[in-house]
Amino acid sequence: MPRCDLCRQASRYLSLGSARPFSTTVRCRQPTSSEPNYPGHQPLSFAQNALLAVGSGVVGVLDTTRGDLIATLSESTASTFLPSLHAAMTALPEGRQIMRDQPTIDSSLLSPLKKLRRGTLGREYVEWLERGDVTPDTREPVRYIDSPTLAYTMLRYRQTHDLYHTLFSLPPTLPHELSLKVVELSNMSLPVAAFSSVFGPFRLSASRRDTWIRDWVPWALRTGREGRCLVGVYWEKRWEQGVGDLRRELGVKRNDALGVEGRWKGYRQIRETERELRRTGEWMDEPEEW
Known part of the structure; x- marks a missing residue:
């Protein structure tokens, strides 16, 4: 199954910048049945959202200058x-x-x-x-x-x-x-x-x-x-x-x-x-x- 762009991004986060790729293959179903609800919206499955939250949180701990990761973390934990x-x-x-x-x-x-x-x-x-x-x-x-x-x-x-x-x-x-x-x-x-x-x-x-x-x-x-x-x-x-x-x-x-x-x-x-x-x-x- 092809990996979505979001999963590739999260895997890069979790690899923590290592020269070796992240050892666990991350795959998820493309959100083909979900249409964007507003301009720029990227619908996520539960698994995608959880992966993005973990990835952005882990790397954000190591590099607190990454405003983009902080923004991603705030959205992936928004339901709380x-x-x-x-x-x-x-x-x-x-x-x-x-x-x-x-x-x-x-x-x-x-x-x-x-x-x-x-x-x-x-x-x-x-x-x-x-x-x-x-x-x-x-x-x-x-x-x-x-x-x-x-x-x-x-x-x-x-x-x-x-x-x-x-x-x-x-x-x-x-x-x-x-x-x-x-x-x-x-x-x-x-x-x-x-x-x-x-x-x-x-x-x-x-x-x-x-x-x-x-x-x-x-x-x-x-x-x-x-x-x-x-x-x-x-x-x-x-x-x-x-x-x-x-x-x-x-x-x-x-x-x-x-x-x-x-x-x-x-x-x-x-x-x-x-x-x-x-x-x-x-x-x-x-x-x-x-």
Whole structure:
């Protein structure tokens, strides 16, 4: 029986990059009876999905820089968390409106946002993207989730992830990406966030990892637990809202623990830029404790 492309991909994952091919021959029935449910959808059998989950998980442990494998793992384990995340998202009118409109975030939105005042969500989002030299178009598309509704829920999470960075003034560095994963774990109960939170810190040195755990993990767990479900925020309707005002509305705060700014350069630089803009009157948002 011919092997499907997906099985070949998973076998490569499981071989862990070895020069020798994976010793177990992986074969599965092609999903010929299942038609795609949305553009880009790749229907999977139960065996294919399980194989993909194991393969992406094993290699993801060894190489936590592989964002494509993390995305694949999140989809292949989606049945364990995505229905509850969707339920939390639609528990409020704002989330239900998102599901009706199904907006997407891409680079076509950015030009008008550059004209907004500093301190607004839209302008600070653009500033964050430019600082990190990234664009909204780099997020992986959703492929392996059968339900179009749940597929959009996953897409929405991916496309709004960088807005969470903006909300908390977290730069695009490894320690702060890990901090945000802990927030997402606490806020949305995502298994892939748990995966990143457990294995990702081992990419830090031992001393830096200990400092990160003390400085960021308690804040991230508390913030995710006490704040509103972030994926259920209609960010596109809040571009002109001040980020400080938005944090107050969502019931979250940035990490203001004693000494944190001094120990984390990227975070300190973002906060110092904001303070300077406040002093010169260029920051439109209402003052917070900073």
